[in-house]
Amino acid sequence: MLVSAVLALASGLLLAGAFEPVGVAALAPLGVAGAVLAVHRLRERRAIAAFVPGLLTGLGFLLPLWSWLGEIGPDAWIAVSILEASFYGAWAVAAVLLMRLRAWPLWVAAAWLATESVRGSWPFGGFPWGRLAFATADTPYAAGMAWWGANGVSLLVALTGVLGAWAVLVVRAHPGRVGAAAAGLVAVVALPVVAPYDAAPDGSAGTARIAAVQGDVPGPGNDVLYDSLQLTENHAEATEALAADVAAGRTPAPDLVVWPENSTTVDPFATSGLGLAVGQGIDRAVEAVGVPVLVGAIVDAPEEGRVLNQGIVYTPGVGAGQRYTKRHPVPFGEFIPFRDASWFSALSAQIERLDLVPRDMLAGTRSEPLDVGGVAVADAICFDVAYDDGVLAQVDAGAEVLVVQTSNALFIDTPQIDQQFEITRLRAMESGRTAVVAAINGVSGVIGPDGEVRQSADPRTRAVLEADVVLADSAPPSVLVGPWLGRAATTLAVLALLLALALPRLPVTARARLGSAPYRRSSGAPPHEGAAQPAEEGP
Template identity: 40%
Template sequence: MSATITAVDTQPAPAASGSPLRRLIRPGAAALSGVLLFLSFPPRPLWWLAVPAFALLAWSLHGRRPRSAFGLGYLAGLGFLLPLLSWTGEDVGPVPWIALAAVEALFIALTALGIAVVTRLPLWPVLAAAVWILGEAARARFPFEGFPWGKVAFGQADGLFLPLAALGGTPVLGFAVVLCGFGLYETVRRGLEFRRTRALPRGPLAAALLSLLVPVTAALAALPLVDDSAEDGTATVAAIQGNVPRLGLDFNSQRRAVLDNHARRTEQLAEDVAAGRVAKPDFVLWPENSSDLDPYRNPDARQVIDDAVRAIGVPTAVGAVLTPETGKLSNTLIKWDPERGPVDTYHKRHVQPFGEYIPMRSFVRLFSSDVDRVRRDFGPGDKVGVFDLAGTKVGLVTCYEAAFDDMARDTVEAGAQMISVPSNNATFGRSEMTYQQLAMSQVRAVEHGRSVVVPVTSGVSAVIMPDGEIVQRTRMFTPDALVAEVPLRSSLTPATRLGVAPEIVLMAVAAGGLGWVAVGSARAWRRKRSAAG
C-alpha cells in the first residue's frame, strides 16, 4: 500500500531553485521533443528521431505535477504541430494555421498530464505509451469528427517499426514507437541511478530494457506479415496527374482548365498506348476534383470526360463535384464506362471541416474572411466505396479520408483487392502536406496488405506496393501519367481482422493506469483528512 501512496503523491512540489535560465531547461526540452517528433515525419527520412523525441519528452514529464505536466505537454504539442501543420496557412495566412495547432496541442497537453501521473507507477513506460495512444484516439474523433493528422504512425512509413501496422494498425505501430522512446529514457535513468548508488533492483532494470527491446523485436517478428504476393493476379492501372493552372485556392476558378488538363493527359496516354510506348491499362484513376464541373449538370464537361474515357477505352474513376439544385455539394468519385458513361458513384464520407464545410461559420468569420470562399458546404456520403473496374475491386479513400483508420479498412472488408486514394493538394502548394499524406497511404498499404495508387491533381501521385514501397511517383505540378502492374490481394491482415480492438485494448490499459492513480490519490487524501481530524 505504501508504494501506491508514494506513486500517486500529489503534494505541491518544492519551489524551483537555481538561476532563471536553469528553470527553462525542462520547458526547452519539452518543446525540443516536439520539434524532434516533427523532424521524424516525411519528407525527411528521419523516422528514428521519434524515439529520442519521446525519450526527451519522458525526461521532461517524469514525476512532474499535473499542472506542470500540462504546460510542458502544451509546449511539446506546439513544437510538434506548429511546423507540422504549417501547410494549413499556405494560402489563407497564419491565423487558421496557428489556431488549429493551438487547439490540437491541447490534446497533447492533456496527454502529457496523464503520462506524468502514471510515471510514478510500476511499468510506467507501458502505461504512459498507452496514454499517448488514448490521446491520439481522442484527437482522431473530437471535435468535428476529429483530426488524426500527425499520429505517430504516419511518421514511420519508411521505418523499422512499419510491419507492426499489419499486426494492429496505426495504434499498435504508434504504441511501439512511443514505448521504445520511453523505454530508452527509463533505461538511461536506471543506468545513471546505478552509477550513482551502485545499487539497482534487477526488476526495474529488466522492465526498462524490455520496454526498449520488445518493440524492436516485435517489429522484426512482424516482418512475415508484410506480403506483396499477387494472390488474385495483377492489374495494370494508370493514374492521371493533369496538373492545375496555378497554385493555391484560386485554382478553383480555373475548373474547366483543370478538367481539360486531365482529359488531355488521358488522351495522350491513349496515344502512347496505341504507339506501343506503354502498356494498355485495365482501368484509369483520375484525382479528386479533376472535374469540379458537375458532369450531370454541365453537358460540355460530360462530353470532355466522355471523349477522354472513350479514347483510352477502359473504365475510369473520375473525381467530380456534384452540385444539386438544393442541399449540400458532394465530393464524388464517378465510375465512367467508355460505352455507357457514368454508372456508379462514391460520395466522400469524411468531409474536411473548415475546408469542405464551415462549422460555426459566423464565429469563424470573425477571425478570417476566407471562410466565405466555401460558399456552399459539402455533405458526407454514407456508403463504403468499392468500384468494380474491369473485374478488379478497387477501394476508394478520398484524400483526407486516408487519415482515418476506418476508411481504408471498410473498403478492404467490403472486398477491395487494391486501394485508390485520389487527392487534390493544389491548395497547399509545394508544402510538406503532400508528402505527409503520401506516407499515410504507405502505412495503409502495409496495414491492409494492399497495393495503393494515389492519383493527385498536382502531385505527388504514386504507386505503392503492399509492403509500403513506392515504385513510381511523379514530380509536383507536372502533368504526368503513371502506368504500373500491381498485385491484387484478398487475404486479410491481423490489423484488418482485429479492426478497432487493439486501440480499445490500449485505451483500456491507459484507463487502468489513470484509474490506479485516481484511486490511490483518493485513498491518500482520505488518510490525510483522517489524520488531521
C-alpha cells in the same frame, strides 16, 4: 518548471523532425522520451502543473509539422495547432498521475496512443495528421503495419520512447539495473523485426493494369478554381493521348484509369453552362480510352447549399455509375461547423475567409469497395488516407487494390505533399495492397504492398503512370487488430487513470502494492505493526 518547459519544447521539435521534410524517424522515440522526462520532473507537484509542458511539446511538434496550413492563413495554422497541442497537455497531466502506478511506462504509452485516437476523431471528425506511425515508413517498425496497423506501430514507438525515459531514470537512481533497462528497450524495438508479416499478395487473384492521370493545374498551379474547364481538359487530353498510344501499340490497354480529386471542380451532371462542357469532356475521354475511368468530381448534393466530393466510376457506353464520397471533409476548409448557429453571421463578418466556403461538403459513409471493370477498388480521397475507418473497412470487404485520389494543389510547394505520400506508403503496407495515387499536380505514384515506390511523377507536370498491379484477395491481421488496439489503449488508459486518482484514498497497504512513488508518513512516529514500510526511492 523552466527546465521542464525547455525540455518539453525541445521534445516537440524532435517529434516534428521525425516527419517530412526532415524525415529522421529515429527522432520520434527520442521526442517521446524527452516529453516523459519533462513531465516526470513535476511528479511531486499537482498533476495540472504538467499541462503547460505538455502543451509546449504539442506546439513544438505541430507548429512546424503543419507549417503548410499557413497556405490557408496564419491564423488557421496557429489556431489548429494550439487546439491540437492541448491534447498533449492533457496527456502530460494524465502521465504524471499514471506515474503513481507500477509498470507506469505501459500506462503512459497507452495514454499516448489514446491521445492520438481521440484527437484523430474529435472535434469535427478529428485530424490524425502526426500520428507516430506515419513517420516509420523506412524503419523496422513498419514491418508491424500488417500485423497491428497504425495504432500498434504508434504504440510501439511511444513505448520505445517511454521505456527510454524510464531507463534513464532507473540507471540514474540505480546504476546496477542498466541491464534490465536495456533489455526492455531491445525487446520492444525488436518485436516488429522478429515477427514480420509478409502481406504481399500471392498472385492468385490475378493482376490489373491501372493508369493514373496527373493532368496538372492551369495558371499558378496552386488554385484548382483558376480555370475549371481547362483543368478537366488537361485530364481528358492526357487520357486521350493514352488511348492513342494504346491504339498505336505503344503501350498495353489499361483495365481502368484513375483521375485525381478535383479533376472537375464543377458538377459534371449539369445540363447547361460550364458543367455541361465539363461533363462532355469527361465522356469524350472515357469513350476514347474504352475502359472504366474513376473521376474525382465535386457534385451538387440533393440538399440545397451542400456539395459532395466524389470518386465516380464512368463506364464507356454507360456513363456515371458507382460513387465513393469523401468520408472526412476538412472542417473550415470544406465545411463550416456551426454555420446555422445564430452567432455565426457575426463571426463570418470578422473572418472573410469563411466566405470562400459558401457550401458545406457532406461526409460519405461507403465502406464497400468500388467495382471498377471487375476490380474491387478501395478508394480514399485526399485526407481520407490518414483515417483508419474508410480504407480498412473497404479492405475487409474485399478490396483488391488501394486508390488515392488527391488534390493538394494549394500545398504544392509545401511539405504536406511528401507527408501525405508517406502516409499512403504506410497504408499500402498496412493493407497488403498496391496503392495507386492520382494527384492533380503531384505527387502521383504507384506504391507496392511493401511500401516501395515503384513509380512516381514529378510535381507540376502532366503525366500518365501505368502499372500492372498484383491484386490481393485476403486481409492481413491489421484490419481487425488495428482498430481494436486504439479502443483497448483508450480503455486501459482511462481505467489506469481512475486507479491513479483513487490511489491516495486507498489504505496504505494497497498504495504500497499499486503505487510506484515512495510512501512517506506525515508524522515521525514509528509505523504501526503490519503497516507498509517506505518504498525504495526511485522512478
